[in-house]
Amino acid sequence: xxxxxxxxxxxxxxxxxxxxxxxxxxxxxxxxxxxxxxxxxxxxxxxxxxxxxxxxxxxxxxxxxxxxxxxxxxxxxxxxxxxxxxxxxxxxxxxxxxxxxxxxxxxxxxxxxxxxxxxxxxxxxxxxxxxxxxxxxxxxxxxxxxxxxxxxxxxxxxxxxxxxxxxxxxxxxxxxxxxxxxxxxxxxxxxxxxxxxxxxxxxxxxxxxxxxxxxxxxxxxxxxxxxxxxxxxxxxxxxxxxxxxxxxxxxxxxxxxxxxxxxxxxxxxxxxxxxxxxxxxxxxxxxxxxxxxxxxxxxxxxxxxxxxxxxxxxxxxxxxxxxxxxxxxxxxxxxxxxxxxxxxxxxxxxxxxxxxxxxxxxxxxxxxxxxxxxxxxxxxxxxxxxxxxxxxxxxxxxxxxxxxxxxxxxx
Amino acid sequence: xxxxxxxxxxxxxxxxxxxxxxxxxxxxxxxxxxxxxxxxxxxxxxxxxxxxxxxxxxxxxxxxxxxxxxxxxxxxxxxxxxxxxxxxxxxxxxxxxxxxxxxxxxxxxxxxxxxxxxxxxxxxxxxxxxxxxxxxxxxxxxxxxxxxxxxxxxxxxxxxxxxxxxxxxxxxxxxxxxxxxxxxxxxxxxxxxxxxxxxxxxxxxx
Amino acid sequence: xxxxxxxxxxxxxxxxxxxxxxxxxxxxxxxxxxxxxxxxxxxxxxxxxxxxxxxxxxxxxxxxxxxxxxxxxxxxxxxxxxxxxxxxxxxxxxxxxxxxxxxxxxxxxxxxxxxxxxxxxxxxxxxxxxxxxxxxxxxxxxxxxxxxxxxxxxxxxxxxxxxxxxxxxxxxxxxxxxxxxxxxxxxxxxxxxxxxxxxxxxxxxxxxxxxxxxxxxxxxxxxxxxxxxxxxxxxxxxxxxxxxxxxxxxxxxxxxxxxxxxxxxxxxxxxxxxxxxxxxxxxxxxxxxxxxxxxxxxxxxxxxxxxxxxxxxxxxxxxxxxx
Numbered sequence: 001x002x003x004x005x006x007x008x009x010x011x012x013x014x015x016x017x018x019x020x021x022x023x024x025x026x027x028x029x030x031x032x033x034x035x036x037x038x039x040x041x042x043x044x045x046x047x048x049x050x051x052x053x054x055x056x057x058x059x060x061x062x063x064x065x066x067x068x069x070x071x072x073x074x075x076x077x078x079x080x081x082x083x084x085x086x087x088x089x090x091x092x093x094x095x096x097x098x099x100x101x102x103x104x105x106x107x108x109x110x111x112x113x114x115x116x117x118x119x120x121x122x123x124x125x126x127x128x129x130x131x132x133x134x135x136x137x138x139x140x141x142x143x144x145x146x147x148x149x150x151x152x153x154x155x156x157x158x159x160x161x162x163x164x165x166x167x168x169x170x171x172x173x174x175x176x177x178x179x180x181x182x183x184x185x186x187x188x189x190x191x192x193x194x195x196x197x198x199x200x201x202x203x204x205x206x207x208x209x210x211x212x213x214x215x216x217x218x219x220x221x222x223x224x225x226x227x228x229x230x231x232x233x234x235x236x237x238x239x240x241x242x243x244x245x246x247x248x249x250x251x252x253x254x255x256x257x258x259x260x261x262x263x264x265x266x267x268x269x270x271x272x273x274x275x276x277x278x279x280x281x282x283x284x285x286x287x288x289x290x291x292x293x294x295x296x297x298x299x300x301x302x303x304x305x306x307x308x309x310x311x312x313x314x315x316x317x318x319x320x321x322x323x324x325x326x327x328x329x330x331x332x333x334x335x336x337x338x339x340x341x342x343x344x345x346x347x348x349x350x351x352x353x354x355x356x357x358x359x360x361x362x363x364x365x366x367x368x369x370x371x372x373x374x375x376x377x378x379x380x381x382x383x384x385x386x387x388x389x390x391x392x393x394x395x396x397x398x399x400x401x402x403x404x405x406x407x408x409x410x411x
Numbered sequence: 412x413x414x415x416x417x418x419x420x421x422x423x424x425x426x427x428x429x430x431x432x433x434x435x436x437x438x439x440x441x442x443x444x445x446x447x448x449x450x451x452x453x454x455x456x457x458x459x460x461x462x463x464x465x466x467x468x469x470x471x472x473x474x475x476x477x478x479x480x481x482x483x484x485x486x487x488x489x490x491x492x493x494x495x496x497x498x499x500x501x502x503x504x505x506x507x508x509x510x511x512x513x514x515x516x517x518x519x520x521x522x523x524x525x526x527x528x529x530x531x532x533x534x535x536x537x538x539x540x541x542x543x544x545x546x547x548x549x550x551x552x553x554x555x556x557x558x559x560x561x562x563x564x565x566x567x568x569x570x571x572x573x574x575x576x577x578x579x580x581x582x583x584x585x586x587x588x589x590x591x592x593x594x595x596x597x598x599x600x601x602x603x604x605x606x607x608x609x610x611x612x613x614x615x616x617x
Numbered sequence: 618x619x620x621x622x623x624x625x626x627x628x629x630x631x632x633x634x635x636x637x638x639x640x641x642x643x644x645x646x647x648x649x650x651x652x653x654x655x656x657x658x659x660x661x662x663x664x665x666x667x668x669x670x671x672x673x674x675x676x677x678x679x680x681x682x683x684x685x686x687x688x689x690x691x692x693x694x695x696x697x698x699x700x701x702x703x704x705x706x707x708x709x710x711x712x713x714x715x716x717x718x719x720x721x722x723x724x725x726x727x728x729x730x731x732x733x734x735x736x737x738x739x740x741x742x743x744x745x746x747x748x749x750x751x752x753x754x755x756x757x758x759x760x761x762x763x764x765x766x767x768x769x770x771x772x773x774x775x776x777x778x779x780x781x782x783x784x785x786x787x788x789x790x791x792x793x794x795x796x797x798x799x800x801x802x803x804x805x806x807x808x809x810x811x812x813x814x815x816x817x818x819x820x821x822x823x824x825x826x827x828x829x830x831x832x833x834x835x836x837x838x839x840x841x842x843x844x845x846x847x848x849x850x851x852x853x854x855x856x857x858x859x860x861x862x863x864x865x866x867x868x869x870x871x872x873x874x875x876x877x878x879x880x881x882x883x884x885x886x887x888x889x890x891x892x893x894x895x896x897x898x899x900x901x902x903x904x905x906x907x908x909x910x911x912x913x914x915x916x917x918x919x920x921x922x923x924x925x926x927x928x929x930x931x932x933x934x935x936x937x938x939x940x
Contacts, residue, residue, distance in 0.1 A: 052871030053830070054756070054848035063835040063845060123830015123845075123872025126682070130810045130829050137686055137811045137827075145809035145833050207929045208803060208839030284774070360841040360926075361762065361794060362774030443932035444800040444819075447726065448906040448914065455908035460722050463886040480910025571940070575912025576732070576920055579899035584911075585887040596899065604785075604898060609740035611747070612781040614757035 012171050016394035023393075034382045034389075041379010044372045045120060053123065055372040061359040064121070066369035069348035070377055071117035073228070074110045074384075075199045076221060076347065078155065080229015081107035082192030083259050089185045095252045101395050102240070103233055104163045107192075109388035111156040116380045144202045151195040158188040167395055170402040196221050203355060210285035211292075212355045220270045221347070226263035228343040230256045231316075231336035236388075238333050246396045253327050257320055264317040264339060271313075271346075288354035297364045299357075306350045312342030454480075457585045464586035471589050472555045478573050483588035486581065486595050488554045495554070501541035522601040535560055535599070561593045674708050677701050686811060687718075687824040687863065699863055706868070712854055718863045719885045721818035727879050727934065728819070728906035728913040730922065731793055734940040735900035738763055738784035738791035745895030749858050749880060750866040753850030760844065760877040761795045761892060773925070793900075795892075796821065796842035796877035797925070797933030804834035804843060813874065819906070819934055820879050822864040830872040839929050843876045879903070906934065 023031075048055040058065050084103035087093040122128065130136035131149065140146040162181050169176035200221040203212035234256050241248045278289035290296055295303045316339035325331030358364045369377070457464070471484040489495050494515065500506055508514075524530040537545035537552075544552040544560045552560045562569030571577035578596070581589045593599070684690070684698050695718040706712045743761045752758040764776030766789060773794050785791065798821045805814050805821060812827040813834055835843050849871040861867040862882035869875050880890035884903075888894075893901040904911035916922065920938040927933075 052846065052848045054871075056847075058847070060835065060841070060844055063832045118831070121831070123828065123832075123874075127827075127829045127872075130686075130812070130827055137689075139809050139811045142806050143809040143833070145807065145831060149809070202833075203836075206803070206807075206837050208837055356836065358774070360774075360839050361764070361778060362772075362776070363778065444726075444728075444906070444934055447800075448728070448917065451726075451907035452909055454910065455724055455905055457887075460724060461887040478910070479915060480908075567940075571919075574915035574919060575902065575904075576730075576916045576938070577735075577899060577940070579893070579896065579901070580889065580912065582889060582894065583887045584884065584889050584893075584904045591899070596897065604737055606783050606785065607739065609738060609763075609781065609784055610744040611740050611759075613743075613759060613762055613778050615779060 008168075008172055012168055015171070019394045019397050020390050031386070031389075034386045037382030038379050038386070040375050041377075041382065044375035044379065048120070048372055048376065049124060055370065057367055057370045057373065059365065059367075061363060061365050062353060062356050062367040064352050064356065065367055066349070066373045066377055067117045067121040069352040070380070071114050071121070072199060072203075072351060073344050073348045074114045074117070075152070075195055076225030076343075077229045077232060078107045078110035078114060078152075079192045079196040079222070079225045080233070081159070082189055083226050083230050083263075084233065084256075085185060085192070086189055087255075089182070090189070093255070095249060096255060098399075099233070099237060099248065099252055101163055101166070101399060102236060102392060104159050105388055105391040105395060106229070106233060106236065107159045108156065108391060109384040111152055111159065112387055113380050113384035114152055115156070116383065117377075120376050120380065144198065144205055147198045148195075148202055151191065151198045155188065155191045155195050158184055158191055162188065163391075163395070167398050171398045173402060173405055193222065196225050203351075208360060209288075209355045211288035212351075214274070216270055216274060220267065220274070223263050223267040223270060224343045224347050227260050227267055227317075228340050228347075230260045230263075231340045231343075234260070234336045235333055235340070238329055240392070240396065244396060246400055250327055253329075253332060257323065257327065257332065260336070260339065261317065261321045264313070264320065267343075268313060268317055271310075287358050291357055291364060292350060292354040296358065299364045299366045301366045301368060302350065302353060305345050309342045309345035309350060312338045313346065316342060455585075457587075461585050464583050467581060467589055469581070474573075474590075475556060475559065476573055478575065478588065480588060483590060485555075485558065485590050485592045488557055488592055488594050492554070495542075497541035519600050522603070523599070555592070557592060557594050557599065561599075671708065674705065677705050677708070681705070681826070684826065686827045688811070688814065692718075692720075695863065702863075702867065710854060712857060712859065714857075714859045714861050714867075716861045716863060716867055717882065719882075721816050721820075722885060723817075724905075724907055726819040726906040727798065727884060728904060728917075729798070729879070729935045730902040730913055730916040730920075731935065731937050732898075732900040732902070732940060733790060733792055733937050735898045736763070736791040736793060736896075737898050737900075738765060738780070738786075738789075739897055741895045741897055742793065742892035742901065745891040746877075748856065749883070749891035750878075751850075751852045751858055751861075751868055753846065753848070753869075754853070754856075755851040756848055758844050758846075758850070758875075761793055762841075764792045764794065765789050766792055771923075792937070793892075794840065794925070795935075797840050797931070797935035798877075798879060800932035800934060801930060803837040803839065803929075803931060807833040807837035809833065813876075816864075816881075818885070820864075820881055820884070821876070822878055822881065823874050823876055824864070825867070825869045825873045825875060828873045830874065832874070834874060839926050839931065840933070843874055846871045846873050846875060 044055075056065065081103035084096050084100050088097035088100040119125065119128065131138065131146075133140075138146050140150070162184050165181055166176045197218045200218035203209070204214060204217040207213050234253060237248045237252065237256075240246055275289070275293075278286040282290065287296060291299065292302050292306050294300070316335045319331065319335040320339070323331075353367050357367070470487045470490055472487050474483050474485050477483075494500075500511070500515065506512075521530065521532075524534075533545075535544050537543045540551065542554070544554060544557065546552060546560055546563055550559075558569060558572065562572075568577045572590070572593070575590075578591050578593070581591060583589075597604075681698070681701055685694065687695070690698065699716045699718050703714055703716050706714050740763055743759050743763065746752070746761050747754075747759060750760065752760070762773075762778050764773040764778045765780045765784075765786065766773070766776040768788055768790065770776065773792050776792060780786075798815075798819055800815070800819065802815055802821050808814075809831060810827060810829055812829070813821065813823045815821050830845070832845055835845065846869050850869055852868070857868075858866055860882060862878075862885070865878045865881040880888075880892075884890055889903055893903045902912050902916050904913035906913060906917075908914065916938055917936065920940075922936040922938045924933050924936055
């Protein structure tokens with residue numbers, strides 16, 4: 001039993017590796033491009049280690065910037081996989097079940113990026129072991145950051161576990177035992193809500209920052225994540241549909257579009273509610289919002305970004321809601337990309353920087369990432385895309401093979 | 412619909428317990444540091460608790476009044492005045508040197524009491540006994556105990572000085588209480604602090 | 618589990634045997650971790666200077682790298698690390714420092730009061746603080762900030778913290794801000810590794826070497842009380858304060874958080890913090906809140922005091938008052 005299992009495992013790993021490395025010239029170039037970005041990121045990170053975080057534009061006032069902004073946004077992307085897992089496992093949706101693996105792989109990539117963004121934002125890599133429970137000290141449950149570490153790693157483990165098991169079974173042309181993985185699927189559904197709520201609480205729990213200390217933060221995080229995540233998955237499915245032999249039916253796009261529309265509309269309602277609260281009777285605590293939307297004391301670097309983001313969000317939401325092209329990819333994909341970018345701006349830099357500006361002592365500063373920050377971010381993103389590619393390529397091959405075998409057997 | 416069992420409720424019970432616990436901890440901590448210090452009425456024994464307090468280098472003199480902790484000391488004045496003792500010149504003989512006053516006291520710029528009520532030398536200095544000061548009521552005051560004289564007008568400041576809200580302690584927060592004298596910080600002839608450039612500046616924030 | 622262990626260690630008297638056992642397990646785990654971290658750690662902990670400069674230095678730095686959080690150290694271990702740091706300073710910069718790990722004094726809770734009427738904005742305190750606490754001269758780190766305020770305002774948020782002209786200016790007053798050493802400090806709650814905490818004498822301190830540099834505490838602090846070492850701090854040797862405390866003014870490194878400690882190296886010896894001693898106007902009052910005869914208690918009893926952003930529930934031990 002164990003011997004055959006280990007044999008099965010070796011074959012599985014061997015084949016996945018082979019599938020990942022083989023491909024046409026376009027695929028090889030694509031991998032090289034990602035590798036180049038990663039090398040750039042590593043180079044920039046070594047600069048950052050060498051001279052310290054002074055290599056970034058962060059300061060004692062804007063102490064969190066581009067890294068944490070991307071982290072926050074990507075947690076949402078990771079959590080959004082639940083929007084496919086939930087209907088496919090709980091409501092047994094056949095269409096979405098076909099792409100559930102893609103959602104899970106995206107989540108894994110996003111989570112790796114999240115963890116790396118937190119890692120590069122730390123003072124240095126040398127002291128990271130202080131966080132490991134047992135040898136370090138883990139200030140749990142007091143510190144929200146420890147909660148975040150738990151939920152992110154836990155979600156990563158869950159998302160690795162279930163798809164790997166299913167794929168492994170499919171690879172060997174066996175039916176996965178649903179009893180074995182179903183509990184984990186259930187846990188992962190709660191966990192997905194957990195990762196995003198906890199990340200929201202990370203900010204929401206700070207009375208020092210009125211812009212963040214807002215009970216709507218958690219729900220808004222969820223709504224925006226459930227819009228941005230599936231939007232990314234739609235685009236990804238489109239890409240898969242064109243570049244691989246794995247074909248996606250149009251109902252899947254339609255179902256995902258509906259999910260996005262609902263989430264995006266809820267997101268916009270909550271955004272409106274927030275804006276109303278900040279501007280109807282502005283208080284001292286509205287200064288960050290004024291800084292974000294209109295600029296303060298001549299510092300208005302965020303203003304064009306946030307209005308672009310709002311424009312993108314509204315346009316994309318309306319487009320997706322009225323669906324003028326009837327799921328025509330030429331309308332659907334740009335709308336999804338718009339929504340994704342809009343939420344990226346709004347929930348990234350548009351959330352982190354105004355939380356810290358004006359400073360507790362009322363100082364207003366501007367922040368823009370340095371090339372080191374941008375290079376490291378690109379490196380991390382490239383790694384994430386690389387991981388998703390590496391996971392998806394064999395996964396789709398296995399799924400396709402399994403399906404064709406089974407349909408052949410039935411036929 | 413299933414009826415909720417205990418197992419199903421567990422997810423609800425846990426957060427509820429958490430909320431109650433945190434609420435209780437907030438409740439039990441209310442009053443905070445204000446309550447803590449108000450409850451602290453037992454005297455603090457400096458000598459027993461701190462052995463690192465060294466005797467001060469400068470000369471001190473015991474203040475002729477008490478503060479909430481009993482006796483306290485202040486910096487001396489007489490050993491810091493260059494030409495003390497005054498009676499070396501101001502004795503019962505007349506000063507015969509030409510422009511003596513200008514030579515000896517020309518540096519003094521008297522700016523005390525404002526424009527309406529400018530003070531003169533003998534508002535404070537004892538005319539017939541120059542080594543001493545004199546209050547309005549004619550009580551002789553030693554220069555080391557200048558606070559007695561200043562406190563006539565600046566009684567509010569004096570009360571604060573005795574208690575510890577005005578002036579400052581010398582070197583130690585614990586141990587024998589030694590405070591700066593009025594004249595340690597204020598020039599008695601021109602007691603207002605001067606306008607000057609700050610010692611440093613805050614770094615610019617971009 | 619970890620919480621409990623920590624608590625146990627804070628009460629050295631009780632349950633000595635259990636503690637010894639736990640330490641044993643700790644050491645074991647640490648040994649395992651050492652092997653794992655070996656490659657990465659040696660590579661990454663090198664901050665520019667030759668790592669294999671000397672055997673002695675290497676072994677000292679090795680032990681430093683794997684030391685515990687300050688709160689979990691026994692007095693003997695505290696003493697060891699302090700000696701190690703002294704020797705390392707000697708080897709690396711030829712500085713003769715005397716470092717202490719003096720424990721808080723029993724029956725002391727430090728409090729601070731700031732006389733808004735008296736401060737004239739000379740910034741002597743800021744300069745003294747920079748000097749005393751070996752603050753980075755390169756990035757011009759300062760713990761204290763003085764705000765120039767117009768009459769009719771009472772919050773530093775609307776003041777000018779960047780003034781540089783002759784002071785005091787007519788119709789203006791000055792307000793100093795620094796870490797308020799909150800009794801209910803949000804920063805200590807935020808820290809994921811318990812690298813910052815409130816000592817029994819009320820001082821909020823940072824174990825610089827335990828800090829991972831995540832800066833969540835900066836985000837949590839409503840008073841701008843914490844500073845991060847964005848670069849490797851630089852202090853000329855001749856300007857360095859040699860009398861240091863492990864939790865106080867010893868040299869920090871890049872990627873670590875630091876903050877005002879009420880000059881723990883001074884205040885635990887009964888001396889006044891550098892800012893109080895330097896203040897030319899006596900605007901700063903410092904003392905033991907638990908001592909009914911202390912000056913700070915007099916101020917709290919007889920003056921109208923207020924605290925900054927009291928509504929946040931941070932319970933600062935720093936009061937402002939007006940003559």
